[in-house]
Amino acid sequence: MGELSVEQLVSAFKALGHPTRLAILGWLKDGNSFPPQDRPADEVGVCLKHIQARANVSQSTASQFMATLQRADLVICTRIGQFSHYRRNEQTIAKLGKAIGADV
């Protein structure tokens, strides 16, 4: 139940400082709004392909967006076979909310 370090705060804010990445994190609140998948989204997360389709960017760009969010610990990746599934890391997001007003 530790706090976020300054470096973690900065990298999280940087990751959220982009309209598409911010939108993606919002979309992931309702994983079931995405097309159906073998494993349900609210268990393992949403497949990268579906995120890419909704964001309307290239495959490499979508992958980089998610890598940035992952480095900031804002999402968790679950790889199943060839598929990468992403879901929100509510713990970090909650810490971030608490940090605003406390640290910030």
Place this chain on the structure above:
Amino acid sequence: MGELSVEQLVSAFKALGHPTRLAILGWLKDGNSFPPQDRPADEVGVCLKHIQARANVSQSTASQFMATLQRADLVICTRIGQFSHYRRNEQTIAKLGKAIGADV
């Protein structure tokens, strides 16, 4: 008592996505920790010069940092004579904290 728009959220996160700007906003929580000034810091804010000195950057860089924070509505500038004083905009910061978990 409205909410922050997506553009406002992005610009706020961008502004906070820099270690020095993030630190400055934290410093401004205790304006009295800065050197004394004619008008007390908890009334009008902290003089740019004191912020510059603590951040250890050039005058122009300090000015730009504060302009970025101001464009994001995270600080309020009060000009008294030749001096620009900056203080936190607690309203926006509170809205930002609420937005995390709601929008984000």
Place this chain on the structure above:
DNA sequence: TCGTGACATCGCGATATTACGATTTAGACC
């Protein structure tokens, strides 16, 4: 084992940010 599909990584040009010194604007004071 040879494809095929999913994803990550590389390499790149375009664009944005960073931080600075120099200049300009503006107020205070004589």
Place this chain on the structure above:
DNA sequence: GGTCTAAATCGTAATATCGCGATGTCACGA
């Protein structure tokens, strides 16, 4: 007026980010 100081803006080079296509890597299936 003139001069000082504070701060914003301008111009800049260095650096970082953005978004893409191309390539590499890995898992699955015929």
